Amino acid sequence: MPRSIWTGAISFGLVTVPVKLYSAVNRKSVRFNQLNAKTGSRIAQKRVDASTGEEVAYEDLVKGYEISSDRYVVIDPAELDSVQPAKTKTIDIEDFVDLDEIDPRFYDHPYYLAPGPGGAKPYRLLLEAMRETNRVAIAKVVIRQKENLVAIRPMDGGVLGMSTMIFADEVVPADRIDDIPDDVQTNEREVEMAKMLVDSLAGDFEPGKYADTYREDVLALIERKAEGKEVAVQPAREEEAKPVPDLMAALKASLDAVQKGKPEGDGKSGAKKEPAKPRAKKAPAKRPAAKR
Numbered sequence: 001m002p003r004s005i006w007t008g009a010i011s012f013g014l015v016t017v018p019v020k021l022y023s024a025v026n027r028k029s030v031r032f033n034q035l036n037a038k039t040g041s042r043i044a045q046k047r048v049d050a051s052t053g054e055e056v057a058y059e060d061l062v063k064g065y066e067i068s069s070d071r072y073v074v075i076d077p078a079e080l081d082s083v084q085p086a087k088t089k090t091i092d093i094e095d096f097v098d099l100d101e102i103d104p105r106f107y108d109h110p111y112y113l114a115p116g117p118g119g120a121k122p123y124r125l126l127l128e129a130m131r132e133t134n135r136v137a138i139a140k141v142v143i144r145q146k147e148n149l150v151a152i153r154p155m156d157g158g159v160l161g162m163s164t165m166i167f168a169d170e171v172v173p174a175d176r177i178d179d180i181p182d183d184v185q186t187n188e189r190e191v192e193m194a195k196m197l198v199d200s201l202a203g204d205f206e207p208g209k210y211a212d213t214y215r216e217d218v219l220a221l222i223e224r225k226a227e228g229k230e231v232a233v234q235p236a237r238e239e240e241a242k243p244v245p246d247l248m249a250a251l252k253a254s255l256d257a258v259q260k261g262k263p264e265g266d267g268k269s270g271a272k273k274e275p276a277k278p279r280a281k282k283a284p285a286k287r288p289a290a291k292r
Contacts, residue, residue, distance in 0.1 A: 006143055007116060008089035010126065010152070017123050018116030019091070021143075024161065025110055030218045085147040091162075096135040099153060106151075106165045113152065113160040127154045138165075193251040200258045 004020035011017075034043040047056045063080070064072035115123035130137065130153060137152040148164045155161040174180065224231060 004114070008091060008141070009116070009119075010091045010093065010113070010137075010139070012093040012126070012137070015122055015126075016090075017126055018119035019113045019123065019160075020116050021162070022112045022114060023109075024112050028212070028215060030215055030222075084145055085142045087145070088142055091139045091141040091150065091152070093137045093139040093152070095138045096130070096133070097138055099134055099136050102136060102151060105171055106168075108164040108166055111162045111164075112155075113162050123160070124158075127158065127160055130154050190247060190251070193248065193255070197251055197254050197258070200255060 002022050004022055006021035007019070008021075009016045009018045035041060036043060047058075047061065048054065049056050063075045063077070065075065066072050113123075126137075129135075139150050139152060141148055141150055149167060150162050150164050152160055152162045221231060
């Protein structure tokens with residue numbers, strides 16, 4: 001059973017909502033240790049002085065910020081503590097904004113917020129109010145001695161989700177990317193063909209149908225080696241550079257391939273396929289509290 005990693009309260013106006021914080025993700029990356037190939041033993045990491053080559057004791061370590069090549073400003077822990085944000089147990093809501101206004105680039109790590117003792121009623125009230133208005137709460141909270149900008153929004157299952165956010169000056173503006181062309185022209189026929197291809201591949205987002213196949217393959221490889229089986233390593237082959245295909249021919253071939261894979265009656269009759277209509281937004285459904 002997940003354990004809460006922080007407890008506190010959401011504050012907006014004069015209302016406080018006691019909450020508990022849970023991580024919403026469980027990273028499943030495959031981690032390796034460094035070993036000595038000759039002995040099979042783990043490699044120990046040592047802190048070594050770059051100028052003398054001697055190992056440095058932990059108590060002799062200090063924090064330094066490099067201001068130029070090999071020039072550092074040494075910061076004492078007490079000095080760093082003097083600028084730490086005040087440790088509070090409050091998520092202070094500063095604004096409510098429309099969900100559609102938040103660029104996904106600003107989202108960082110997701111969490112769940114559950115009601116704390118005595119917080120069930122105000123928790124439900126805040127959740128339903130944001131669901132009805134399609135609003136997201138933008139707030140600040142101190143977690144692990146760091147002030148975080150966060151977004152709180154209602155999620156499926158009657159739970160409030162909270163995501164830490166990237167501050168504006170941490171996001172790289174797209175106009176700083178030199179490789180984005182600004183002088184490419186497209187014609188109406190190309191755009192229509194591309195739209196038909198997009199529509200033919202359109203569907204609902206089902207997260208469960210996507211899997212980390214690389215992680216699965218790595219774990220299967222580890223299992224085979226642990227059982228003493230040999231793993232055949234295929235020699236790497238350099239891919240030959242392929243000529244750039246004609247854009248319209250590639251679009252048409254892609255459409256034909258998609259249509260061939262569809263069941264009878266779905267675009268095979270030769271009739272012109274109507275572009276998919278944008279889906280109307282569903283009105284927020286009111287759910288009785290008893291079903292939560």
